[in-house]
Amino acid sequence: MKKVTEDYKRRVKELYEKANIVLSDSELENIDFADFGLDNIEKEALNLVVYINNERYCAKEMVLLPNQTCPEHLHPDLENKEGKQETFRCRWGKVYLYVEGEELKPDEISVTLPQENNQYYTAGKEFVLLPGEQYTINPKTKHWFQAGPEGAVISEFSSPSYDEYDIFTNPNVKREVRDR
Amino acid sequence: MKKVTEDYKRRVKELYEKANIVLSDSELENIDFADFGLDNIEKEALNLVVYINNERYCAKEMVLLPNQTCPEHLHPDLENKEGKQETFRCRWGKVYLYVEGEELKPDEISVTLPQENNQYYTAGKEFVLLPGEQYTINPKTKHWFQAGPEGAVISEFSSPSYDEYDIFTNPNVKREVRDR
Ligand SMILES: [Zn+2]
Ligand SMILES: [Zn+2]
Secondary structure, eight states: OOOOOHHHHHHHHHHHHHTTOOOOHHHHHTOEEEOTTOSOTTTBOEEEEEEEEOSSOEEEEEEEOTTOEEEEEEOOOBTTBOOOOEEEEEEEEEEEEEEEEEEOOTTTSSSOOOGGGGGGOOEEEEEEEOTTOEEEEOTTOOEEEEEEEEEEEEEEEESOOOGGGOEESSTTOOOOOOOO | OOOOOHHHHHHHHHHHHHTTOOOOHHHHHTOEEEOTTOSOTTTBOEEEEEEEEOSSOEEEEEEEOTTOEEEEEEOOOBTTBOOOOEEEEEEEEEEEEEEEEEEOOTTTSSSOOOGGGGGGOOEEEEEEEOTTOEEEEOTTOOEEEEEEEEEEEEEEEESOOOGGGOEESSTTOOOOOOOO
16 A cells, blocks of 8 residues: 555544544554555545454445545455445445446446546446435445545445455455455 | 333434434434333333344444433344344443443442342443444343433444344343334
8 A cells, every 4th residue: 555645644534523423543543544556546545444343244434535436346255155245324425326237327427437447437326325325235246436525424334344355347456455 | 112202202313413323314203212111211221223134234323311221131042043243332422331241239330220120130341432432242141231421322233133032131121123
């Protein structure tokens, strides 16, 4: 992971604060500013705190900066384990979520794709989540999501996370895994 | 369940608002004001919204009014299913959580037991949770919890809920189950 600037960290923490999410000191110290090795952190990244990830369930609190995108990926079945199922609940701001099932037509969706890597976005079924709204993504289903113009804070409730096995559409992604 | 007063509902909703928890209209309409059939709702109850409860994981947002207590219970193993494991994360206010493992000495803990049913509280290992703090309770482990003087808002992340199988220490508890 490239060095993340203090300004970037400040902007992420400000969004947790705006959403009135209280984090412990050690959680604040250990926010995962994941740039997926794409060197495009202002546009493609995901910022998160893992509250709990055990053998049975997982919960995270995620932040996207304004118009920032979490790159397209899916959660495959693993040996003896069904792929991760996840529920995204918008807590603050606005999230545009795209799920496999409709062809992605860049001119017809509500957001602009990250220009540098737009060929690696394919899922086109759009869901808009405002605070208090949520959507559950089935295993093995491609998805990506982008924050609205003010950013977004999103709770994720899910089956256990094994981030190292996530399959990204963009072959250049290198996920430095911190979930265990 | 006895009829819950409008004033009671208003006080619960106020705590969600104080914690800046945004609920959808249908969630607000369907808050579960569980009195456990004890006719002692001001002192013993649990108010909750189930965000998601599927075959793999569960997430709820719970409210306790000031000094209100969720009665002692445990989550047993079920046929082919390990008992429910749950992580409580305090979002707002203060929670006193008591877990099996130390004898309960009513004069030595931080809270006052609900007088009417104090014989049905036995778990005595105390944990105090402030906003941003959390604790994970293992299956088959007795636990109960009480809010501090301002009440509390608590997120629960867990394995699936099967509330109908919960075992309460107080044999008079009748849980009207709403989790599925
Ligand atoms: Zn995902
Ligand atoms: Zn419990």
